[in-house]
Amino acid sequence: MPPPATDLPDGVPPHRAGSPRRDPVLLLAVAALLLMLRVVLGFHEAPPQPAPPTGALSGADAVQWRTLEAGLAESGATNRPILYDFTAEWCPPCRAMQRQLFADPQAAAEIESRFVPVRVLDRQREEGRNAPWVDSLQARYQVNSFPTLIVAGVDGRESRRIEGFMGCDATLGQLRGPGINLRWGGTEPAPTDRR
Amino acid sequence: MNLTLVLATLRQRFTSPIRILIVLLFGWMPMIPILMAPRAGFAALGDCYFLALALAAGMIGQDLSSGTLQLLLARPVTRAQYVFSRWGAVAAGTFLITVLQTLVAALIMTLRGAPVPWGGAALLLANSALLALGTAAVMALLSSLATGLGDLGLLFLVFISVQVLEKIGMFKSWEWLVRGAGELLRALKPELDLAPYFHGGPVAWLAVVSYLSTVTLCLGLAVVVMNRRELSYASSGN
Numbered sequence: 001m002p003p004p005a006t007d008l009p010d011g012v013p014p015h016r017a018g019s020p021r022r023d024p025v026l027l028l029a030v031a032a033l034l035l036m037l038r039v040v041l042g043f044h045e046a047p048p049q050p051a052p053p054t055g056a057l058s059g060a061d062a063v064q065w066r067t068l069e070a071g072l073a074e075s076g077a078t079n080r081p082i083l084y085d086f087t088a089e090w091c092p093p094c095r096a097m098q099r100q101l102f103a104d105p106q107a108a109a110e111i112e113s114r115f116v117p118v119r120v121l122d123r124q125r126e127e128g129r130n131a132p133w134v135d136s137l138q139a140r141y142q143v144n145s146f147p148t149l150i151v152a153g154v155d156g157r158e159s160r161r162i163e164g165f166m167g168c169d170a171t172l173g174q175l176r177g178p179g180i181n182l183r184w185g186g187t188e189p190a191p192t193d194r195r
Numbered sequence: 196m197n198l199t200l201v202l203a204t205l206r207q208r209f210t211s212p213i214r215i216l217i218v219l220l221f222g223w224m225p226m227i228p229i230l231m232a233p234r235a236g237f238a239a240l241g242d243c244y245f246l247a248l249a250l251a252a253g254m255i256g257q258d259l260s261s262g263t264l265q266l267l268l269a270r271p272v273t274r275a276q277y278v279f280s281r282w283g284a285v286a287a288g289t290f291l292i293t294v295l296q297t298l299v300a301a302l303i304m305t306l307r308g309a310p311v312p313w314g315g316a317a318l319l320l321a322n323s324a325l326l327a328l329g330t331a332a333v334m335a336l337l338s339s340l341a342t343g344l345g346d347l348g349l350l351f352l353v354f355i356s357v358q359v360l361e362k363i364g365m366f367k368s369w370e371w372l373v374r375g376a377g378e379l380l381r382a383l384k385p386e387l388d389l390a391p392y393f394h395g396g397p398v399a400w401l402a403v404v405s406y407l408s409t410v411t412l413c414l415g416l417a418v419v420v421m422n423r424r425e426l427s428y429a430s431s432g433n
Contacts, residue, residue: 021273022275024418030411031415034407037404041401154377
């Protein structure tokens with residue numbers, strides 16, 4: 001089989017000459033740089049840390065709540081979905097959920113094994129405003145009442161929603177079960193709390 | 196990027212009956228839930244990954260197997276231009292379909308008397324554009340490696356292999372393997388969710404860098420692979 005015809009000088013590889021086959025050196029350099037940065041950032045991700053104290057709700061929790069940033073990183077690394085707990089200090093069903101579900105070591109262990117738990121505490125009523133990330137998550141998942149549990153995949157898509165609290169076993173059962181959305185008499189924020 | 200090549204690719208993709216069928220299936224099926232629940236917003240539209248795959252499959256490989264590429268590259272077009280044009284055309288075609296989808300969904304909502312969440316539409320389109328560019332880049336690399344529609348087979352093979360590796364990592368509690376497999380899985384579907392930034396949230400630098408790294412690496416490698424392919428008629432037995 002004869003070699004393909006080429007008009008390049010002898011010994012010049014086609015991909016190195018000033019030919020239609022020149023390699024995109026700049027693009028490859030940028031890609032290599034980004035790849036290195038990706039590895040460095042990946043290694044420097046903060047290990048999951050408990051969230052800073054967020055008031056009475058977190059006081060006796062057996063669940064180790066992650067900060068949003070740590071939760072996202074852990075979810076990406078372990079491929080476990082994030083369990084967002086949208087809650088507020090003033091909401092009685094939220095406090096019941098905290099006492100019966102999140103303070104129970106067995107329930108907490110099951111939650112930790114299945115999900116990366118992230119608490120999203122609403123401070124609208126107490127402080128007149130929320131941190132931007134809280135508002136952002138509430139808007140994104142269209143949270144209109146407390147408590148609301150949202151299970152979101154690594155890609156951020158909501159796969160399960162549980163509104164209100166009907167007891168530890170029922171909630172755990174729903175968290176174990178297939179992706180369906182439930183609403184059980186939760187507490188709606190006062191009109192001033194709505195966004 | 197070469198505009199003529201971009202337009203030719205778009206024409207080629209949008210005149211293929213099987214692709215049209217798939218696009219109709221994946222593009223218009225989500226209209227049913229929007230018709231039934233117009234107040235639920237644009238969530239039912241989902242993402243454009245499968246649309247992008249439908250348009251991207253064989254984007255380079257089919258030219259390789261049909262012998263079209265030899266004729267095409269006889270023109271004053273560099274191989275890098277060819278790859279970038281294919282990539283741009285597939286991403287643009289996918290984005291175009293997503294824009295049409297969104298407009299039709301908005302029209303349905305309006306006709307059914309539901310408010311149209313235009314902020315959500317803008318976010319959906321921005322995310323779709325990024326996913327289309329990312330998916331097209333991955334498919335450009337796979338398509339430069341395999342002839343015909345082999346890129347889809349390669350994608351499936353890599354996906355299954357990485358899933359198996361991830362499960363092994365989980366079983367053996369090898370965190371490095373689980374993490375590596377997770378990164379690879381994300382690289383197969385490069386996307387960047389802009390929702391947190393729309394609401395002033397913190398920038399997830401790892402996600403941004405991962406996305407850009409995947410896209411640039413795939414495109415760069417696709418050009419390198421193409422540059423090393425011999426396309427003379429004598430070697431066209433592939």
